Amino acid sequence: MLTEIDFIALARKETNARKKMRYLALAHFKEGQSRTAIADALKISRTSINKWVSLFLNHGLEGLNDARRTGRPSGLTLQQKKALSDYIEAYSELNKGGRLQGVDIQNYIAEHFSIEYEISNIYRLLRELNFSWITCRSKHPNIQTSKHPNIQSNHKKHKMFLKSFLMETILNIPWQIRLENVDVWFQDKARFGQQNTTTRVWARKGTRPRVVQQQQFEYAYLFGAIYPSSRATEALISPVVNKEVMKLHLQQVSKATPKGRHAVVVMNSAGWHTQELAVI
Template sequence: MVTINNLYLALKNYTAEEILALSRAEKDPRKRIRLLAVSLFLEGHNRTEVTKRLKVARASVNAWVSKYLTYGLKGLDAKRNKGRDSYLTTKQKQQLIEYIEAQSMRTSGGRLTGDAILKYIQLQFNVDYHPNAIYKLLDTLNFSWITSRSMHPKQSAEAQMAFKKVFQLETILNIPGSVGLDRVDIWFQDEARFGQQNSTTRLWARKGTRPRAVRQQQFEYVHFFGAVCPETGETEAIIAPYLSKDIMRQHLSLIAKRTKPGRHAVVVMDGAGWHTNDIADEFINLSIIKLPPYSPELNPVEQVWSWLRQRHLANRSFKGYEDIVDACSIAWNSFISDTKRVMSLCRRDWARMTKY
């Protein structure tokens, strides 16, 4: 039942002309008819006249006018179609989610296809899905077909988690006792090789095409030593023709010189053969900490290499060594030109120093 107060609230803000103007601007044809019906009603036409003029059912006009008088313009919005009920129950969907997640995390390799998921549903739940519908189901379950990241077979997730938990304590054990954590700068260091046998990557092109990118077969390359301090955005780099402990010491020397008086640098690196424990012995303001074995994802410099390749170095041809050095220098200078980018890309919460 519509009360006088509701009728007053519904009619006080809109005139027939205003609702008519709304109907002209409405893109949904069904809602446009509802607005026209209400506009005619507000002009003084009775519901029978509105029915004849718009050639719609009397019951529809009654419903539209009633909803407008009760709820205002919102009452004329179409109800969202909830669609067909899912073939799977909530419990079955949860089982399917757990199965897909377990398959995506397995260490034995392989990949789960839409056809394999279709067969799993048939065997487990005795439900048949059309091959095209299976991908809509996966979308509703918040799954997508994405590129995976590589993982070494010997990698230990437990060791990585333990490293993150004790990193601050490990830092304390590797710095002089007189240095407080508030005076420690955490650096991440790594090396990468760039050269003529270059990688290819995605690029913008017309849909339906697949452009070719030159992939050289020569063997000229350089070794890129890079280091970043995520808290300050400072960086240091060396490009060399080979890997050695001497070049590694030169790189650490640059970091030590960059470290401000009264502060101490802790350089996190992997366990490469030239990353021996004695390479930092000559530096009084610098210490090193080794990452767990087979754990490149703990080192944000790996993402820096990816950034350089995707934006500057992939899909490229190089004349020789000097050309590679020039290209790497331009790419690195482009990356470090934005300090905020360095900080946001390389910062890791587990590596931020707080008072113990």
């Protein structure tokens, strides 16, 4: 088995420095060098050389792997870890919101298990218990998740709207207007406001608990239009959205259109975008 393995090639591919040294030692051993000579060449104790050769002869290449280091035993028993996990998981799903910080978990362990943990070890323990520090998903205060089992999947189903410029738009302009004298504008509106954000909690990896979030906020509407060919823009900010405000915005576009040219405004298919808007 010793003669069939290319230890030099293994050493070149190995990223672990300790394991690479073991491969080099066995490469020298394969060439017939004495263990004392190998120790002198690699500046390693002869005891280590003897150990590596023995491990390889008895267990093959697997014997050269680093043994798993158990480290210091955990201060919590399996039952205590289970209780701590249940406490953190239950707290992350409370409807009233809030969050557990490292010091809170530190105090909980000291109070219930009479074990003192350094705060740095608290975070190490949380990772060991498969918890991560993540942002919650928000839900409306009036929504009862139990009555809407598919609420999360429904939130992910967003409709994609594609605005297309149809030839019918060109065909509907006055007959005397030449196509090269037509300015095509694209118009839309959006609502802007301020709203609080959700906080982070300790939760199981791969999960995102939902917490109640107030979703009411003060907002205003921004009407915007752009003529891409010239990069001209027209905007209007309003506290409400209706046909009258829309007409005001179309008037702005009309005033921005040079004399002798005709503006075609492409907009979405909102129910109140009717022919009446063309009369401004």
